[in-house]
Amino acid sequence: MKQFLVIGLGNFGYHLAIRLYEKGHDVLALDKNSDLVQNIKDHVTQAIVADATDPKTISSLDLKDIDSAIVSIGSNLSNSILAVLNLQESGIRHIVAKAINDPHMRILEKLGVQEISFPEKDIAISTAERLHNPNLIDFLPFMEGYGIIELTVPDRFIGKSLREINLTNRYGVQIVAIKEMVPEKLHFIPKADFVLKNSDILILFGSDKGLGKMKTD
Amino acid sequence: MKQFLVIGLGNFGYHLAIRLYEKGHDVLALDKNSDLVQNIKDHVTQAIVADATDPKTISSLDLKDIDSAIVSIGSNLSNSILAVLNLQESGIRHIVAKAINDPHMRILEKLGVQEISFPEKDIAISTAERLHNPNLIDFLPFMEGYGIIELTVPDRFIGKSLREINLTNRYGVQIVAIKEMVPEKLHFIPKADFVLKNSDILILFGSDKGLGKMKTD
Numbered sequence: 105m106k107q108f109l110v111i112g113l114g115n116f117g118y119h120l121a122i123r124l125y126e127k128g129h130d131v132l133a134l135d136k137n138s139d140l141v142q143n144i145k146d147h148v149t150q151a152i153v154a155d156a157t158d159p160k161t162i163s164s165l166d167l168k169d170i171d172s173a174i175v176s177i178g179s180n181l182s183n184s185i186l187a188v189l190n191l192q193e194s195g196i197r198h199i200v201a202k203a204i205n206d207p208h209m210r211i212l213e214k215l216g217v218q219e220i221s222f223p224e225k226d227i228a229i230s231t232a233e234r235l236h237n238p239n240l241i242d243f244l245p246f247m248e249g250y251g252i253i254e255l256t257v258p259d260r261f262i263g264k265s266l267r268e269i270n271l272t273n274r275y276g277v278q279i280v281a282i283k284e285m286v287p288e289k290l291h292f293i294p295k296a297d298f299v300l301k302n303s304d305i306l307i308l309f310g311s312d313k314g315l316g317k318m319k320t321d
Numbered sequence: 322m323k324q325f326l327v328i329g330l331g332n333f334g335y336h337l338a339i340r341l342y343e344k345g346h347d348v349l350a351l352d353k354n355s356d357l358v359q360n361i362k363d364h365v366t367q368a369i370v371a372d373a374t375d376p377k378t379i380s381s382l383d384l385k386d387i388d389s390a391i392v393s394i395g396s397n398l399s400n401s402i403l404a405v406l407n408l409q410e411s412g413i414r415h416i417v418a419k420a421i422n423d424p425h426m427r428i429l430e431k432l433g434v435q436e437i438s439f440p441e442k443d444i445a446i447s448t449a450e451r452l453h454n455p456n457l458i459d460f461l462p463f464m465e466g467y468g469i470i471e472l473t474v475p476d477r478f479i480g481k482s483l484r485e486i487n488l489t490n491r492y493g494v495q496i497v498a499i500k501e502m503v504p505e506k507l508h509f510i511p512k513a514d515f516v517l518k519n520s521d522i523l524i525l526f527g528s529d530k531g532l533g534k535m536k537t538d
């Protein structure tokens with residue numbers, strides 16, 4: 105199980121923190137607003153009232169086992185940026201930051217955070233796509249219990265065609281795409297006669313159970 | 322081409338409005354903040370400065386050809402709710418509303434809006450899933466040019482098995498799931514021997530072109 109630090113308990117930080125805790129991870133939740141901290145404390149490992157822009161605050165926390173820190177401070181670019189800088193200075197290797205707007209996103213890219221999230225923009229774009237084409241399904245909600253993963257080609261499949269390995273009928277997973285590496289090319293919905301190479305990367309859709317079985321078999 | 326009314330030009334409303342306009346639709350963008358209206362006016366059909374909570378404002382607009390109205394007013398539940406009520410009273414049939422928080426979402430459900438969007442919560446949950454399982458792919462971005470649609474079973478496929486109709490190799494689309502209606506049941510990743518009935522609904526993943534061909538053939 106992993107350890108996460110979540111800074112900023114607005115909608116994004118709150119739902120992220122409680123979900124990670126529900127999945128069995130250690131979650132330290134931090135916000136300067138004591139009501140929000142009080143509200144979340146039974147749903148995470150530990151919740152503290154603190155100002156993430158204060159370097160002393162961040163350096164006083166025991167962060168050596170933190171796998172990832174998520175900064176979801178809204179409304180104020182500089183507060184979010186200061187929090188990110190404090191985390192980087194305390195040696196946190198993996199930072200996810202929520203962007204407040206497009207300029208903020210560019211600054212976060214320059215700071216080298218590992219992942220930038222911009223929920224309002226991404227969902228606005230997929231909502232526009234669905235208003236444009238009402239047949240499109242909003243696939244975010246229907247994917248509970250299912251996922252799409254990347255997997256290197258298992259040894260026993262190298263040199264075989266998709267028809268031969270028959271993944272759908274044997275494992276209940278679908279090969280949605282194959283990423284070829286030399287040259288780099290993404291093949292969506294590969295045909296049955298596609299022969300797998302050891303450098304290929306499979307992009308598989310399936311149930312958590314089916315995908316799990318693919319990874320371990 | 323359709324007509325859309327977008328109320329509230331924060332990140333969500335802004336990106337939604339310009340995307341719909343880029344896809345060729347008529348977009349009327351409205352906000353009480355004149356800077357935001359000025360900023361967007363070259364990227365939509367028309368942009369106006371107005372207060373969406375004022376019933377006179379909404380009733381003075383020519384809304385009879387509006388296919389859908391999107392309310393993305395943030396920070397204040399009552400402003401968003403008043404805007405929704407004004408739209409409903411002026412006869413708008415399809416409303417998309419962005420939720421500010423969970424209580425707001427429940428109120429929007431009670432008001433009967435056709436679609437509620439809660440980007441921060443949805444993306445927080447999918448981000449948590451990916452932090453929990455780093456193999457999971459963030460499939461929102463990689464889906465450009467591809468989509469998932471629902472389609473009733475074409476007549477010529479009724480009574481045939483998936484093996485016989487061979488969609489992947491013939492149309493370049495994948496049947497990700499089949500929704501059976503009687504009783505209602507969702508089959509993910511159906512096996513090749515599944516025989517299609519006229520009441521089934523296909524859930525297809527494919528390129529815009531492949532899906533388009535499926536719909537018209």
Ligand SMILES: Nc1ncnc2c1ncn2[C@@H]1O[C@H](COP(=O)(O)OP(=O)(O)OP(=O)(O)O)[C@@H](O)[C@H]1O
Pocket residue numbers: 111112113114115116117134135136137140154155156157176177178179180183441
């Ligand atoms: N310096 C800080 N230290 C700790 N927490 C902070 C600091 N500055 C702001 N916050 C907290 O960040 C949280 C998120 O900020 P805010 O609600 O403005 O963002 P938001 O982007 O609108 O949130 P969301 O979209 O996730 O609902 C708030 O709960 C706020 O108290």
Ligand SMILES: Nc1ncnc2c1ncn2[C@@H]1O[C@H](COP(=O)(O)OP(=O)(O)OP(=O)(O)O)[C@@H](O)[C@H]1O
Pocket residue numbers: 224328329330331332333334351352353354357371372373374393394395396397400
């Ligand atoms: N009564 C109103 N009439 C028209 N526009 C309004 C009204 N009230 C608020 N707005 C506008 O709604 C927009 C969105 O509000 P705000 O930026 O607070 O929301 P937000 O949820 O944080 O936005 P986002 O998450 O999309 O960035 C603002 O540009 C604001 O000017």
